[in-house]
Amino acid sequence: MRPxxxxxxxRVLVVGLAxxxxxxxxxxxxYGARVTAIDEKQEAELASTAERLRAAGVTLEFASGSSRxxxxxxxxxxxxxPGVPAKLPGLELARNRGVSVWSEIExxxxxxxxxxxxxxxxxxxxxxxxxxxxxxxxxxxxxLIGGNIGTPLLSRVEASSDSTVTVAEVxxxxxxxxxxxxxxxxxxxxxxxxxIDRHGSFEEYARAKQKMFQNMIDRDAAVLNADYPAxxxxxxxxxxxxxxxxxxxxxxxxxxxxDQILFRREGSESVLMRRNDIPLRGEHNLENVLAAxxxxxxxxxxxxxxxxxxxxxxxxxxxxxxxxxxxxxxxxNDSKATNVDATLKAIDAFSGRLFVILGGKDKCSxxxxxxxxxxxxxxxxxxxxxxxxxxxxxxxxxVEMQHAGTLERAxxxxxxxxxxxxxxxxxxxxxxxxxxxNFEQRGREFKELVARxxxxxxxxxxxxRG
Numbered sequence: 001m002r003p004x005x006x007x008x009x010x011r012v013l014v015v016g017l018a019x020x021x022x023x024x025x026x027x028x029x030x031y032g033a034r035v036t037a038i039d040e041k042q043e044a045e046l047a048s049t050a051e052r053l054r055a056a057g058v059t060l061e062f063a064s065g066s067s068r069x070x071x072x073x074x075x076x077x078x079x080x081x082p083g084v085p086a087k088l089p090g091l092e093l094a095r096n097r098g099v100s101v102w103s104e105i106e107x108x109x110x111x112x113x114x115x116x117x118x119x120x121x122x123x124x125x126x127x128x129x130x131x132x133x134x135x136x137x138x139x140x141x142x143x144l145i146g147g148n149i150g151t152p153l154l155s156r157v158e159a160s161s162d163s164t165v166t167v168a169e170v171x172x173x174x175x176x177x178x179x180x181x182x183x184x185x186x187x188x189x190x191x192x193x194x195x196i197d198r199h200g201s202f203e204e205y206a207r208a209k210q211k212m213f214q215n216m217i218d219r220d221a222a223v224l225n226a227d228y229p230a231x232x233x234x235x236x237x238x239x240x241x242x243x244x245x246x247x248x249x250x251x252x253x254x255x256x257x258x259d260q261i262l263f264r265r266e267g268s269e270s271v272l273m274r275r276n277d278i279p280l281r282g283e284h285n286l287e288n289v290l291a292a293x294x295x296x297x298x299x300x301x302x303x304x305x306x307x308x309x310x311x312x313x314x315x316x317x318x319x320x321x322x323x324x325x326x327x328x329x330x331x332x333n334d335s336k337a338t339n340v341d342a343t344l345k346a347i348d349a350f351s352g353r354l355f356v357i358l359g360g361k362d363k364c365s366x367x368x369x370x371x372x373x374x375x376x377x378x379x380x381x382x383x384x385x386x387x388x389x390x391x392x393x394x395x396x397x398x399v400e401m402q403h404a405g406t407l408e409r410a411x412x413x414x415x416x417x418x419x420x421x422x423x424x425x426x427x428x429x430x431x432x433x434x435x436x437x438n439f440e441q442r443g444r445e446f447k448e449l450v451a452r453x454x455x456x457x458x459x460x461x462x463x464x465r466g
Contacts, residue, residue, distance in 0.1 A: 003180055005077075005110050008032035013071060014058075015091070016081025017046055020104050022053065023152040024079045029056045036075075038066035073097045079104055082148070082173040085198065103177040105170055108153035110180070114164035117299050118147070120175065120209050121189025121225075123342045124288045125149075127280075127316045128189060129169040131292035131309075132299070136165055138309035139301040143167065148174060165299050172199065172208035182215035185298045187223040187291055191230040192341035196364040210234040223294045225287065226250060242298065244290035246283065254294045256286070263293065263303060273307035280313070281320055282349030318443035320346060323450045328420025331450045335443030337427040340365050344373060346427035352377040353422045355414040357407065359385035360430030360442070367391050367429065371398035380417060382410035386434040406435070407442065411449045424450075 010033045014025045017039040025037045036059040043050055043062040050060055061071060072078065072090035078101045080086065091101050109116065119129045126149050133145040144156040147168030156166055168183075172195055175181075191206050199205040213222055213236035220238070225231045226245040235241050242265075243253035254263045254272070261272045278289055293306050301309075315321065316336075323331040334346045338360075347354065347370075356378050358370075367390070374381060374395065381401045383391055392401055404410035407426075414424040426446045436442040 002110050002112075005107065010034065010076045011074065012036070013038065013075045013078045014081070015078060015088070016084040017041075017049055017053075018081055018083055020152045020154075021079075021081040022049055023154055024081075024104050024107065025053055025058050026056050027154050027157075028079075029053075029058050035059065036061065036071065038062070038071060040066055069093055073099065075099050077102065079107055080177050082171060086173075086176040100179065101177055102179055103174045105147065105153050105168065105174045106178045106181045108157055109182070111157045112153070112166055113160040113162050114142075114166060115184045115299055117165060117167045117185040117187070117295050118170045118183035118212055119168065119187040119189065119291075119295070120170045120172070120212055121187070121231075122192045122194045122339065123337075123345060124189045124284060124291070125169045125171075126336060127285065127319050128187065128288045128292045128295075129167055130316050131288060131313050132295050133167045134313050135292060135296040135301050135306060135309040136167065136299060138312070139296075139305040141165055141300055167299075170212065172205055175211045176208045178211055180215055181212075182217070182220065183212065184219075185221045185223065185295050186212045186216065186236075187295050188212065188225065188231050188234065189287070189291055190225050190228050190341075191234070192339070193365045194339040194341070194363060197362070206230060206234065213237075213239070221298045223253070223291055223298070225291070226253070226255075227287075242294050244287065244294050246286055246290070254290045256290070261290065261293070263297060270303050272303060273310060277307065277311060279311060280315060282345060284345035284348070285320075318439060320349060321443070321447075323447050324454050326415075326450070326454050329415070329418050330423045331446075332423060332425050332427075333443045333446050334425060334427040335432070335439045335446060337429060338431050338439055339363060340367060340369055340429045343427040343429035344369060346425060347373045347377055350377060350423055350425065354378045355380050355382065355418050355422060355424045357382045357384060357404075357410045357414070357424070357426045357446075358391055358429050359383045359388045360428045360432050361385065361434040362387035362390055363431055367394040370429065371395055374399040379422065380414070382413055384410050384428070384435070385430060387430050391429075407445055408449055411446065411453070415453055 012028045012033040012035045014037040029035045038061040072094040136143040142164045144166040146153045146156040148171045149169040193202050216236040216239035221240045222236045223242050226243040243250045245255045259275050318335040321333040337343045375398045382404045432439045432442040
């Protein structure tokens, strides 16, 4: 049984008024809590949000007033938005006074009904979450999808029932502040340096991811990547362990043998599909399929439903998304490649002749691992955003680079210099917050720029110029 929570009359502080904070504030107010919501922005920047929250009975504090100590300590519960550092002084003060400080997924988990499949990792979370949901829906299992994928998990609570399976993407930011949160199936896809600017070190980042398993009991299941030592070392103390691997035969889990993908459990082995039948591009997507198949089977999907579901999966927006072919020049949007490892995976998905757009807000990870892949496959790297100078310094001598500054200019330069058969790849290896609200806005702008080029109906000649 989940511990639940009665919000009636509770003093609840919501810290941060982005999408998650707004959902939490309205939800708690609707269930009788006395809600105060705070944000460091000026009220004028959030005018429509403020009007909506006040109409629901939420008390608001903005700008400098939002950091007053009494706002944090005079509470029964604090819910922290993912973008808010978990070690904010006011939060530390509240913890020291015995106030519970939770992420939104902790609150949602206590109120959700049915099974929960939670998926985390440095890369592939969104694709794997969407694919697990698609497999379950194809198998006619009542399914809800939420979390870091775009819809706060709390928004799925009222639609959940004892028969539903909720599939949630969860981030290190959300896992930092869980308490009793415990998925029935937890998936850890991979671990590579990311969000060091937030967590301070790779170890702290990995420790946040590992928290997903800390409350597991014997009947729960962890799905782990057997090809990543950093993942294999961080499974649960309790619960069942299942694995996925592109490289090894497994006693329990999903793996590749020749052209076959197989699932094995308790000595029984079943062929799920042929490797060549996977429509998604790249070896990293093979890993995502292995992980998603394992999680879906553990959540109740029949093994004979996996192949058809994978074959009909449309992919995820902003993740190696084919945008257009203009005169033989292909454009791919991988705006969700917000770290170096994701960009490496994107580059690996192509044979070469790449114009790669890199840059954005630096996340304090080294760019040097990109040197050799870019040397081998890129004709030109186009640099945008705040991290452009750092990237240029770390890639110096490995590949031809040009400072474009903006995404619009980068697309224009690529189109001017590329030839039929080349590929323009947006895979920034950086966050987007220097120039955009999020990676989605960055990806949408890329697609709009490409659509504008297509509408102009320019055909490349053999010199690569329109």
